[in-house]
Amino acid sequence: MRFSMIGAMAALLTGLAACGQNAPETTPAPKIAPSETVEASELPESPTLAAIKRRGRLNCGVHQGLVGFAYTDNRGQWRGFDADFCRAMAAAIFGDAEAVRFVPLTAADRFAALNDGRIDVLWRNSSWTMSRDAGEGFVFAGVNYYDGQGFLVRRSLNLASAAELNGARVCVQAGSNAQANADDFFRSRGVAYRPVVLATEEAARDAYGREDCDAFSADISALAAARTVLSNPQEHVILSDVVSKEPLGPAVKPGDDRWAAVVRWTLNAVILAEELGVTRENAEALAKESRDPRVRRLLGVEGDYGAMAGLSKTWAFDAIRATGNYGQIFDRNLGSQSPLDLARGLNAQWNARPGGLIYGLPIR
Structure with a gap:
């Protein structure tokens, strides 16, 4: 029985091969051309x-x-x-x-x-x-x-974190993300604060220098710049909190x-x-x-x-x-x-x- 099945399969394969010799030629699949390189002058x-x-x-x-x-x-x-x-x-x-x-x-x-x-x-x-x-x-x-937003405060306050600024006045610049970022930071921690919104970064820095606010919040690079022009830079510190991503x-x-x-x-x-x-x-x-x-x-x-x-x-x-x-x-x-x-x-x-x-x- 086993040999009969093998013989039948061989005959079937032989027949298929014979049929293939008379089968019409198939059209080859089209080749996908590589994408053309655009010359600079064509752009x-x-x-x-x-x-x-x-x-x-x-x-x-x-x-x-x-x-x-x-x-x-x-x-x-x-x-x-x-x-x-x-x-x-x-x-x-x-x-x-x-x-x-x-x-x-x-x-x-x-x-x-x-x-x-x-x-x-x-x-x-x-x-x-x-x-x-x-x-x-x-x-x-x-x-x-x-960059990232941070907080500049007076060293004499002896603060470890901006989360300790409960009830504090915080100077921020209008027309920037500073107020929204400060709002997010304090609200997420249940800390009340009073934003002091100034028209420009310079105005916010000057208000902080006059002690019209307790902290100045802006990009950390801007705070570092602001500190250099204050009357006594060493009396001010940028807290470790980074409250936003600023690419x-x-x-x-x-x-x-x-x-x-x-x-x-x-x-x-x-x-x-x-x-x-x-x-x-x-x-x-x-x-x-x-x-x-x-x-x-x-x-x-x-x-x-x-x-x-x-x-x-x-x-x-x-x-x-x-x-x-x-x-x-x-x-x-x-x-x-x-x-x-x-x-x-x-x-x-x-x-x-x-x-x-x-x-x-x-x-x-």
Whole structure:
């Protein structure tokens, strides 16, 4: 029986094979072609970038005066972390870091200035939030500083936490997230407080200095800046409480994705430069000598990545030569070389020890 079944199966397979010899040929399945690479020249030009080039300068929105971020020195020159990013962009576009007009803006009118076209980009310690992004439609091109809201108090109060500020007067700035964040913090802990809302950050700081309030609540970087200009900085302390996440970064108005890409990749270029060891001082030598393909692409030696964004081949090289890499910009304005002397913390490179959140996207 067993042998009969085997023979039958063999006969069946032989018959199927014979039938297959006479079967019509089937049409092969179409091959899926790989996606075509779009040449830089085929991409639509950014109308914002075109207008900037015709004008001959970048209009950059900045803080009215915040030590470390954007302020004028005794010669009337703009200085600071955000001001340097404005210059890096001007260098990337024009090869000239001074081809920029700084437009000082309050917290209340900064986004209106973007919508109205008074500025091309906002570099003004502004937090990337869902309301501003999905709700109002502004495009954040990245994060250049990870911050959080805290509280500045007089050391003589001997407080261990902001939760001890029951019934206290707390100065906050209007037109920012500060009051909402303070409300969330105190309400979640059942602590009553009295907000003292001032029109500007400077007004809130001055009110705190006059003792019109018991605490000043703002981004920790802003509190560190405020403390440096108080009459006796050592008499004031920033409490350990961090009551919010404040990812600060550049914003542009919606409708011009190509312009957002220029802002995004200028930021990433200076971040990547630090990771790869490219500095203001060695960029020229590395452009001639480096064999690292990542460095060569960054500095415009290999490929023409600038053309993808409507920029020159040396756009990133020009930005780095003008202002330095991310670490140099940080140290000069906020870190060890500045009056603020802020630690890198979350703003350390992702591969540092200890690591932070700063991560440069690849140029390739």
